[in-house]
Amino acid sequence: xxxxxxxxPSLPLAQRAALPDAPxxxxxxAEDGAVLYIGKARRLVARWKxxxxxxxxxxxxxxxxxxxxxxxxxxxxxxxxx
Numbered sequence: 001x002x003x004x005x006x007x008x009p010s011l012p013l014a015q016r017a018a019l020p021d022a023p024x025x026x027x028x029x030a031e032d033g034a035v036l037y038i039g040k041a042r043r044l045v046a047r048w049k050x051x052x053x054x055x056x057x058x059x060x061x062x063x064x065x066x067x068x069x070x071x072x073x074x075x076x077x078x079x080x081x082x
Contacts, residue, residue, distance in 0.1 A: 003070060006033050010068035013059055016048040019067065023075040028055065031064035040078045044069055 005027040011018055013028070024044040028037040037055050041047035048067065051057070059065045072078060 005068045008068040010066045013065040019045040021045045022071045024069040024071045026069045029066045
């Protein structure tokens with residue numbers, strides 16, 4: 001599967017509380033669209049709701065970071081994503 005993160009829904013890191021409450025693959029994107037980090041979450045909003053994400057401090061220090069996501073229909077599909 002070839003995923004273009006720039007074609008996915010996204011929002012600024014500061015608005016992470018508005019992420020969907022769904023299983024998803026997510027991408028942290030730099031201002032120029034470069035992928036800074038890729039992850040997966042059973043509940044995307046819960047994964048990013050607080051500042052406890054292990055990459056939050058690093059990403060928050062960068063200008064204009066966005067989180068893009070691809071919701072998956074079944075949480076069990078996440079285990080096959082690496």
